[in-house]
Amino acid sequence: MADVKKIAVIAGDGIGPEVVEEAIKVMKKTEELYGLSFEFEHGLFGGIAIDEKGTPLPDETLEICKRSDAVLLGAVGGPKWDSNPKELRPETGLLGIRKALGLFSNIRPATIFDCLKEASTLKPEVLEGTDLIVVRELTGGIYFGEKFRREGEHGEEAVDTCVYNAVEVERIVRQAFEIAQKRRKKLASVDKANVLETSRLWREVVNRIAPEYPDVELEHVLVDNCAMQLLRRPSSFDVIVTENMFGDILSDEAAMLTGSIGMLSSASLGEGAFGLYEPVHGSAPDIAGQGIANPIATILSVALMYRLTFGYEEAAASIEEAVKAVLDAGHRTGDIAVDKSQAIGTTAMGDLIVAAMK
Ligand code: IPM
Ligand code: MG
Numbered sequence: 001m002a003d004v005k006k007i008a009v010i011a012g013d014g015i016g017p018e019v020v021e022e023a024i025k026v027m028k029k030t031e032e033l034y035g036l037s038f039e040f041e042h043g044l045f046g047g048i049a050i051d052e053k054g055t056p057l058p059d060e061t062l063e064i065c066k067r068s069d070a071v072l073l074g075a076v077g078g079p080k081w082d083s084n085p086k087e088l089r090p091e092t093g094l095l096g097i098r099k100a101l102g103l104f105s106n107i108r109p110a111t112i113f114d115c116l117k118e119a120s121t122l123k124p125e126v127l128e129g130t131d132l133i134v135v136r137e138l139t140g141g142i143y144f145g146e147k148f149r150r151e152g153e154h155g156e157e158a159v160d161t162c163v164y165n166a167v168e169v170e171r172i173v174r175q176a177f178e179i180a181q182k183r184r185k186k187l188a189s190v191d192k193a194n195v196l197e198t199s200r201l202w203r204e205v206v207n208r209i210a211p212e213y214p215d216v217e218l219e220h221v222l223v224d225n226c227a228m229q230l231l232r233r234p235s236s237f238d239v240i241v242t243e244n245m246f247g248d249i250l251s252d253e254a255a256m257l258t259g260s261i262g263m264l265s266s267a268s269l270g271e272g273a274f275g276l277y278e279p280v281h282g283s284a285p286d287i288a289g290q291g292i293a294n295p296i297a298t299i300l301s302v303a304l305m306y307r308l309t310f311g312y313e314e315a316a317a318s319i320e321e322a323v324k325a326v327l328d329a330g331h332r333t334g335d336i337a338v339d340k341s342q343a344i345g346t347t348a349m350g351d352l353i354v355a356a357m358k
Contacts, residue, residue: 003118004037005310008068010045010061013090014283015293017073017344022295022350023072029354031287041068045097046076046090046283056093062100070309074298075283083286099139103276104168105175106136106247108303110254113263115327119336120259122231126152127257129235133183135176135252137246139219140168141198143244164243169205174239175215177270180306186217186225186238190246192225202243223250230254255280256334262294262335265301267308275309277301280323291345294333296323322356 009024013015014168030036043061049057056076065071067170075088076192086092097103112120112130120127145161173189180187191199201221210218221229223246230237230250234257242250255261264280277295287293303319333344344352 004039005070006039006041006068006292008065008071009040009334010044010071011042011074011088012046012076013048013078013281013290014075014210014285016046016076016283016286018291018293018346019279019295019298020072020074022353023298023352025354026299026319026357027301029357030312033318034312034315034340035314035356036312045073046093047078047081050090050253050320051156054088056088056090057096058118062097063227064217064343065097065101065276069304070297071273072098072301072305073276073278075279075281077283078285078288080285093178095143097276099144100269101268101274101276102139103138103271105172106134106138106251107179107267107269107308108134108251108255108257108264108280109266109304110134110251110264112258113260113324113327115337116258116260118259118262118338119130120257122234122257122259126232126274127234127251130257131180131235132234132237132254134238134247135172135179135239135241135250137164137168137243138173138247138252139244140164141244154274155161162196162198162245166201166205169202170209171271173209173241177209177216179215180239182263183240184217184237184329186219186242187213188219188221188226188237189224190221190240190242190250192246193220194217198243206241226250227253230257249321261297262333263300265297265304267301267304269274269308273309275305277309292334292343292345294335295344295346295350295351296333297349299323318357319353321358322353325356326352 041064044066052093098357142162145163147160164333191202193199257263266280268276303316306316337343
């Protein structure tokens, strides 16, 4: 029997609870198949926590996360809280948990599933072979810089400041180099060094440490150009590393290349093995509670957790193979179905994946 791993489960809002339930089913199946052992502790987070505790990130939830080995997150947010003041917004909880847990690195793979190529808006020949990872800095930059309002020459002004230090840049860039070393050994560092001082520092740091990774081919790409190249030559990218805000935007663009945001997983990591795992898609309030959400992104986030936090490679591969087998057999949830009348629900998809696991 493997040692018991503690998992903090924060299902959140919208379709969060529905997709998380399927991911837990998959984890339980791996306990059976691979002798793994998990202890789940649930915490309130996001809009539901605002309703029940008056804050998007209650202290108890943070404590549950801190005493766990990994966090499984569903999704947060919804129209109900959209007009709330900043401290009562689900997104504020998300930024708070990243900062409080020291999760400075956000890893978002964008991989084309061959059987879903038709779901992309790009031509198949452009997409061919696309398999990239966006490594996004997650606890610095304009997201966390000082923000305020002031009286200016033309009335009220709003200020957001973007700050990076070399330590913050170095740790994320090193992680990206290391990820690239284990893949196709190509790194694109994305910045706006022709305009921004933070970007000039970013580029200096990248160039200073690059000689330590001589096996990795490095290119510097300006962010506007990168947005363009992602549509023109997506398959030429392997690992993309960039600052917080650029990474937010480029990772959505990269996700959309695959045409199936319901399939994409993500990991947020800090210095050690601890990590937070969540689907890239949001809380999808429009379809919440209907049992039709695609649970695959969350299930694949479990595979990422097994690989990156626990080193359970075999169990991770088994989850990924089961997902592939179920898709190859033609099963689809509504978001990825060509013929919507044939679409299956959240639970049915989870059950099929569990049944396909070996
Ligand atoms: C993401 C989201 C968040 C972000 C929002 C919800 C605060 O867009 O995880 O990419 O901007 O980081
Ligand atoms: Mg985003």
